[in-house]
Amino acid sequence: MIEQLNKAFESRVRLGIMAVLAVNDWVDHSRLRELLNVTDGNLASHLAALEELRYVQVRKRFVGRRPNTSYKASVAGARAFREHLDAIERLLPKI
Amino acid sequence: MSEQDHINDLGHIRGLMDRSTRFLSLSGLSGITAGLAALVGAFAAREHFTSLYFDGRASGMFESDYLPTRWVTARFDDHVQFLVVDGLIVLVVALIGALWFTWRRSERTGQSLWDASARRMLLNLLLPLIAGGLFSLALLFNGSILMVPSATLVFYGLALLNASKYTLDEIRWLGVSEAALGVVAAFWPTAGLLFWALGFGVLHIFYGGLMYLRHERGQGAA
Numbered sequence: 001m002i003e004q005l006n007k008a009f010e011s012r013v014r015l016g017i018m019a020v021l022a023v024n025d026w027v028d029h030s031r032l033r034e035l036l037n038v039t040d041g042n043l044a045s046h047l048a049a050l051e052e053l054r055y056v057q058v059r060k061r062f063v064g065r066r067p068n069t070s071y072k073a074s075v076a077g078a079r080a081f082r083e084h085l086d087a088i089e090r091l092l093p094k095i
Numbered sequence: 096m097s098e099q100d101h102i103n104d105l106g107h108i109r110g111l112m113d114r115s116t117r118f119l120s121l122s123g124l125s126g127i128t129a130g131l132a133a134l135v136g137a138f139a140a141r142e143h144f145t146s147l148y149f150d151g152r153a154s155g156m157f158e159s160d161y162l163p164t165r166w167v168t169a170r171f172d173d174h175v176q177f178l179v180v181d182g183l184i185v186l187v188v189a190l191i192g193a194l195w196f197t198w199r200r201s202e203r204t205g206q207s208l209w210d211a212s213a214r215r216m217l218l219n220l221l222l223p224l225i226a227g228g229l230f231s232l233a234l235l236f237n238g239s240i241l242m243v244p245s246a247t248l249v250f251y252g253l254a255l256l257n258a259s260k261y262t263l264d265e266i267r268w269l270g271v272s273e274a275a276l277g278v279v280a281a282f283w284p285t286a287g288l289l290f291w292a293l294g295f296g297v298l299h300i301f302y303g304g305l306m307y308l309r310h311e312r313g314q315g316a317a
Contacts, residue, residue, distance in 0.1 A: 012107065015107065016108070019107075019111040020111050020112070020115045031211065035111060088101045088104065092102065093098075
């Protein structure tokens, strides 16, 4: 049972990122930082880890003259997140 | 990880999903302001109508009390004009109140007034609302003025119901109540003004008060 829990989501921040991306399309870096209440560097390293796993898609573009980076859950990321939630559910006693 | 950790994780996930998709800074005080403005507007409309009615009676304009006859008068356009201006003033006051109190609340909660959830909520509110507004204008131009209160209430209720997915839960119940009241009003067209006062006045004050008590009081709100 335990092995079905995804190691990638052991971090609160990563779990939080996936939760936000599960219900929103393209969320930018500053909005994620504001929602999760973490520092820029902390958020960036967790996002890089999720990107490495191909759980999130990244889009870089300019809004006016400022660079803007947005993230979206990939199909694989959304599935991994859902499976992780299912695994948690199975670990909890039935109500 | 223990069971309690998992429960905490689920709560954390749920909270983030909520905060990232819903606009939670909507202030109940804006509902109360809108409700008071609507009650004053409805009262002004009633006074205006009553004075027209007695003027008309005094000059022998009305043969009977049967409503359709008494509406077909030279003063009818005057009254419609008064109602439209009256309604617009109420709308402007309500919007200013909503913006002001919601801005104050967002300063306090720290949620931006114009973030992705606010935009999504407004879009979902405005689409049915604009359709309803145009529909009500068509009713007005076609002489079906008696159905206007019902149409505005039904469309407003459905617009709120639609927007409620992206904001506080009370908005859902406000929407359902407005739409239900609008449907009842459709079967009782001569009491339109009363239903208008109930829907835009009393219901706003009731749900605005409920939102204030549940979400704002005790958070340093004044």
